[in-house]
Amino acid sequence: MLLVKILNCLILFALVVGHNNLNVSEKGIFMPEDDGGWLTNPEDRIAQPGPCNIPVEDGSLTQDEFLERYAYHYPVVIRDATNNQKFRSLTQRPSLLEGYGHTTVRLSSANSYSYSKRDVTFYEYCSNHVHPQKLSTLGNETFYFFGDNNHDEWQSLLEMYRQPPYTLPKHFAALSFGLAGPGTGVPFHFHGPGFAETLWGRKRWFMYPPDVNPNFHPNRTTLQWYVEDYPKITDDPNLLECTLSPGEVIYFPDKWWHATLNIDSSVFISTFLSP
Numbered sequence: 001m002l003l004v005k006i007l008n009c010l011i012l013f014a015l016v017v018g019h020n021n022l023n024v025s026e027k028g029i030f031m032p033e034d035d036g037g038w039l040t041n042p043e044d045r046i047a048q049p050g051p052c053n054i055p056v057e058d059g060s061l062t063q064d065e066f067l068e069r070y071a072y073h074y075p076v077v078i079r080d081a082t083n084n085q086k087f088r089s090l091t092q093r094p095s096l097l098e099g100y101g102h103t104t105v106r107l108s109s110a111n112s113y114s115y116s117k118r119d120v121t122f123y124e125y126c127s128n129h130v131h132p133q134k135l136s137t138l139g140n141e142t143f144y145f146f147g148d149n150n151h152d153e154w155q156s157l158l159e160m161y162r163q164p165p166y167t168l169p170k171h172f173a174a175l176s177f178g179l180a181g182p183g184t185g186v187p188f189h190f191h192g193p194g195f196a197e198t199l200w201g202r203k204r205w206f207m208y209p210p211d212v213n214p215n216f217h218p219n220r221t222t223l224q225w226y227v228e229d230y231p232k233i234t235d236d237p238n239l240l241e242c243t244l245s246p247g248e249v250i251y252f253p254d255k256w257w258h259a260t261l262n263i264d265s266s267v268f269i270s271t272f273l274s275p
């Protein structure tokens with residue numbers, strides 16, 4: 001009996017260890033070295049991936065199940081819902097720079113309510129702004145390319161994106177594309193429902209239900225919150241979190257609080273659903 005237990009333990013251990021060694025080619029998901037040209041130096045990776053207590057489904061989740069369990073109720077992570085290999089290849093650094101380097105992009109400050117904007121060329125952004133977030137820099141003083149796309153210029157790229165195959169009745173989808181360096185992210189905020197995923201790099205998500213007020217300063221970065229406040233949170237049943245890799249999409253229901261933190265240099269896209 002004891003021997004069986006020990007054996008089981010060993011097998012479990014082997015599975016866990018084996019699992020951690022798998023990489024994208026073997027497992028179909030992320031490996032850090034596979035970065036699409038969006039290099040992240042290991043020493044710049046201040047934020048680490050964390051646990052996941054958000055339900056995880058796969059592409060077998062039907063539209064009816066989505067409506068019944070999640071659409072109006074709860075966040076969910078869905079794995080392999082769509083195949084975006086084509087879009088991923090188009091968003092590798094060399095391809096994006098070639099197609100969009102000369103265009104002007106509008107940066108938004110990375111605080112909760114995104115007050116300020118700044119325009120730079122995409123080339124300038126990739127060369128000088130996609131760097132690791134400094135712990136000392138405030139959110140309202142960090143400029144970051146997310147949302148706010150010029151849809152005429154970005155249309156031909158955005159239409160290559162295959163949206164998550166789930167809908168909300170009487171809602172329309174609008175896409176928002178961005179990229180940023182390790183340690184960047186948007187502090188707690190909320191808006192309408194939608195989906196988000198990274199094409200390159202990993203992104204860590206923190207969420208609270210609409211009726212709970214997270215404790216944060218709107219001008220401080222997610223990184224500051226993560227380093228200074230998050231470690232003090234123990235056993236908060238309301239705090240949901242998960243780290244997503246390419247191939248996984250998260251659904252945020254209407255008015256759920258969320259904060260994001262890019263672990264690596266990340267290229268990401270959101271599908272906002274509005275009535």
Ligand SMILES: *[C@@H]1O[C@H](CO)[C@@H](O)[C@H](O)[C@H]1NC(C)=O
Nearest residue numbers: 020021022023024025026031
């Ligand atoms: C990861 O994938 C590559 C092939 O792309 C392979 O050579 C390597 O052995 C794999 N495993 C690990 C643990 O790196």
Ligand SMILES: *[C@@H]1O[C@H](CO)[C@@H](O)[C@H](O)[C@H]1NC(C)=O
Nearest residue numbers: 138139140141217218219220
């Ligand atoms: C950013 O926010 C901080 C704290 O709220 C404030 O003291 C500072 O003046 C703001 N910076 C800018 C450039 O507005």
Ligand SMILES: *[C@@H]1O[C@H](CO)[C@@H](O)[C@H](O)[C@H]1NC(C)=O
Nearest residue numbers: 111115116140141217218219
């Ligand atoms: C946050 O920063 C903005 C401008 O950068 C400023 O107008 C606002 O007062 C600041 N908010 C707080 C709560 O300090």
